[in-house]
Amino acid sequence: MTVKTFELKVPASSANIGPGFDVLGIGLNLYLTIKVTVDSSKDTSSDPYNCKITYEGDGADKVPLSSDSNLITQTALYVLRCNDIHSFPQGTHIHVNNPIPLGRGLGSSGSALVGGIMLGNELGELKLSKLRMLDYCLLIERHPDNIAASMLGGFVGSYMNELSPEESEAKNVPLEFILPKPGKTPREKYITEEPPKNIGEYLQYNWSKKIRCVAIIPDFEVPTDESRAVLPELYNKQDIVFNLQRLAVLTTVLTHENPDHKLIYKAMKDKIHQPYRYKLIPGLGEVLKSVTPDTDKGLCGICLSGAGPTILCLATEGFDEIANKVISIFKKEGVECDWKLLDLAYDGATVEY
Numbered sequence: 001m002t003v004k005t006f007e008l009k010v011p012a013s014s015a016n017i018g019p020g021f022d023v024l025g026i027g028l029n030l031y032l033t034i035k036v037t038v039d040s041s042k043d044t045s046s047d048p049y050n051c052k053i054t055y056e057g058d059g060a061d062k063v064p065l066s067s068d069s070n071l072i073t074q075t076a077l078y079v080l081r082c083n084d085i086h087s088f089p090q091g092t093h094i095h096v097n098n099p100i101p102l103g104r105g106l107g108s109s110g111s112a113l114v115g116g117i118m119l120g121n122e123l124g125e126l127k128l129s130k131l132r133m134l135d136y137c138l139l140i141e142r143h144p145d146n147i148a149a150s151m152l153g154g155f156v157g158s159y160m161n162e163l164s165p166e167e168s169e170a171k172n173v174p175l176e177f178i179l180p181k182p183g184k185t186p187r188e189k190y191i192t193e194e195p196p197k198n199i200g201e202y203l204q205y206n207w208s209k210k211i212r213c214v215a216i217i218p219d220f221e222v223p224t225d226e227s228r229a230v231l232p233e234l235y236n237k238q239d240i241v242f243n244l245q246r247l248a249v250l251t252t253v254l255t256h257e258n259p260d261h262k263l264i265y266k267a268m269k270d271k272i273h274q275p276y277r278y279k280l281i282p283g284l285g286e287v288l289k290s291v292t293p294d295t296d297k298g299l300c301g302i303c304l305s306g307a308g309p310t311i312l313c314l315a316t317e318g319f320d321e322i323a324n325k326v327i328s329i330f331k332k333e334g335v336e337c338d339w340k341l342l343d344l345a346y347d348g349a350t351v352e353y
């Protein structure tokens with residue numbers, strides 16, 4: 001009888017940071033943990049792929065516990081399948097503890113994907129590097145900002161490489177062939193090939209240790225798919241240049257040891273995703289307009305976190321006051337909020353035996 005145990009820890013993320021839509025992200029010290037035990041003497045045959053799942057934390061009332069429909073295990077099965085392994089080892093048990101609120105723009109799905117890929121990597125003893133694992137993540141998530149921040153940690157910029165026509169075709173394969181719905185897709189259509197190599201490039205920037213993150217979390221979900229569906233296909237030149245100019249300044253100004261609050265605030269403005277998302281998040285326009293370094297001591301910048309509805313305030317002090325101001329604006333719209341004071345998770349996703 002062999003027993004193997006290990007624990008995966010994956011940070012939450014806040015993607016975009018204002019103008020860096022699909023480009024920038026920070027890993028946050030709010031961790032999805034996955035405790036794994038493989039005990040070959042245990043009977044796990046009641047699950048279609050031999051994996052007992054237990055779960056606590058956010059989403060406990062709705063996250064599926066069958067390995068063919070849970071995002072973490074579906075993702076692990078995808079990596080295993082690409083490496084010619086078609087089930088979890090006999091006696092696999094994963095216990096998930098998830099404090100990351102689902103559907104709020106703190107990267108819960110990105111963290112689940114990163115956790116799932118790492119789970120497959122460990123169980124299959126595949127020895128994939130973090131960069132290679134990001135290729136697998138990108139076939140599912142299709143934008144690099146949140147997954148790169150969760151996988152690598154810290155403050156990360158990323159872009160997608162231009163791929164050959166064949167590689168692009170492989171990258172854009174329908175999602176249901178990668179994460180098949182239980183019983184819906186014929187087995188022969190499952191993707192069993194490894195993803196193209198080096199789909200993305202990533203760079204970790206420094207981050208001023210004086211800047212902390214206030215996440216104000218409204219009590220409703222905005223699924224990322226819906227929040228992306230409201231964005232236009234085409235943009236005008238002025239709006240793109242507006243964002244590019246700010247992005248160039250933002251990635252450096254956030255690294256300065258002594259933060260320039262007013263410059264950060266201005267450099268965090270955006271014209272390519274936040275305005276289109278106002279209609280999904282009552283109060284968002286008012287929040288972004290009303291909380292400023294002039295009116296709120298300690299505030300550096302404010303933006304929508306990921307696809308929303310969470311608001312990310314970067315600040316050096318006055319954390320409670322800033323959070324309470326945002327909460328009071330949402331309250332006028334009938335929206336209740338929770339809030340958390342977070343710091344960057346510099347190590348990214350980890351595995352411990």
Ligand SMILES: Nc1ncnc2c1ncn2[C@@H]1O[C@H](COP(=O)(O)OP(=O)(O)O)[C@@H](O)[C@H]1O
Binds near residue numbers: 063106108225
């Ligand atoms: N720990 C988890 N385990 C299983 N599924 C998860 C987990 N975290 C997120 N998900 C899935 O991802 C969905 C949320 O993804 P998404 O809409 O992209 O929001 P977010 O901004 O939180 O990433 C959830 O409704 C759930 O289906």
Ligand SMILES: N[C@@H](CCOP(=O)(O)O)C(=O)O
Binds near residue numbers: 021104110273308
């Ligand atoms: N760039 C993406 C980021 C989505 O992040 P999430 O935390 O909401 O999953 C977007 O803005 O759509």
